[in-house]
Amino acid sequence: MRTLLTFLSLIVLVFIPCSALAKTSEQQAQITLGRYLFNDVRLSKLGNRSCALCHAVDLGWTNRFSKVPDINGNPTTLNTPALLNVAHYDQFMQSREGLQTLEQAILLPLFGTTPTEMGMTEPLLMQRLQQASDIYTPLFEASYHSADFTTQKVINALAKYVETIQSVDTPYHRYLSGDTDALNKEQKLGLALFNSDRLKCSQCHGGELLNTPKNNTDPLYVSTGLYGIKNKDGKHLYPENERGKASFSHKETDDGKYRIPSLINVSETAPWGHDGSVQSLEQYIEHYAAGGRMLTIGKNAGDGRYHLNKDNKISGFSLSNKEKKALVAFLNSLTITRLPAQQHQDPFCQLVPLKNKKDSPNCLPPFKVKS
Known part of the structure; x- marks a missing residue:
């Protein structure tokens, strides 16, 4: 009897970590998917910007513009807030109360029109992902056990990635x-x-x-x-x-x-x-x-x-x-130690190459809107 109980306890010890590892693997896959989406200009209507344009890893997760132009080149009214530690905020918008989840906050720049930051629509977003199925199908399958592209999964993956942008190592x-x-x-x-x-x-x-x-x-x-x-x-x-x-x-x-x-x-x-x-x-x-x-x-x-x-x-x-x-x-003294570069590496080559910025090794060609 003692031998049987010992054997059963070993089975439990083996299976619990495996379950935890599977969950961790799925979460990591969602973070990776979110990192691809965050850096992909496919998420903007004109294919001229990504989330990372306004929230650049090498610029404190913001940018050096006083006010970032909207998708049509018109100046907006607000400076871009940094994304560092934003996952721990109680309110996510600078001047608008009520948005209390990252998912709610992400919807605004992606689909909002005041201002029009990304100018995206749900049908166009799905179309762009389908066109890049060679990149995104494996990422969605690893993240959600399904190759189906949905807006909810996109927003969820972006939120999972933004949650990794945190540090108080100062x-x-x-x-x-x-x-x-x-x-x-x-x-x-x-x-x-x-x-x-x-x-x-x-x-x-x-x-x-x-x-x-x-x-x-x-x-x-x-x-x-x-x-x-x-x-x-x-x-x-x-x-x-x-x-x-x-x-x-x-x-x-x-x-x-x-x-x-x-x-x-x-x-x-x-x-x-x-x-x-x-x-x-x-x-x-x-x-x-x-x-x-x-x-x-x-x-x-x-x-x-x-x-x-x-x-x-x-x-x-x-x-x-x-x-x-x-x-x-x-x-x-409130400046953080830089977050791990690999964790936030842009998987895509630069749309407009800059002299002082290098592409990541084996980067993917950037999306370009067909004229």
Whole structure:
């Protein structure tokens, strides 16, 4: 009897790991499929962009445009947020509440029309995948045990891949874990300033990703007084073409309110601000020190200190040059160690070859729309 029980227990020990390995293999296949889709220009109507164009691995998972042009070359109104750690967000859009899953968020750039980022339609997406069946049939079979292409599987695979774009491997986090040498003296001063009652930075930028208010009841979407354009009624508002949450709610109380961004890897994601109008971290610190940004020229001239909905925690503070440098040094300590290159390798050759960028070995020819 003891021998039989021992034998049965060994069977269980053998089969449980096999089941786990099978699941891991399937999940990895979905991630691989998502990586192909993420880098494939087939997912844009004109075949001129991929998800990776706006969210480039070598540019902090964003880009260097202030505002990325839409698929037709017209400027959009928002700067592209980085995808790093986005899988852990509670809200996925900069100025629109309610999208609380990655799948919901991915649908917008792929199929949305305000703005038209990829310009894709479901029939065209299925047609493109069928035309590339030699690439995608094996990937779908490995991922979903079926060669059937569906929009739901595409969105699911993209979400699985985006979930892998995460890291908090920074000097700051190593310091929090007990490595007292992870930050130098200047960075430690910057951290003390960041957490101080004088600057109040950590009151909005809290949590592991530095993107949530310290007080749970405080809002996740706030106005920082980046603009303060005085209208005929004497109210100081944001530009008419980009009013934050108010663009969707149409409520004046939401004017200029945007989701608090994560500061992880912030030094790698220039330019900054919801519209890419801030060109250096020093400029952003000066904006907060002044209690709002004042613009004296241009169509958006105005005083953000008097913006209608500016968060009351942004009241201004004094800062010496030494302290400013220390604060920038701390922000630089939030830079992640680069994610594994192989895990995020573009499987396709470049559509437009760049001198300073090399294709991955054995890359696949890029898709080109037939004229």
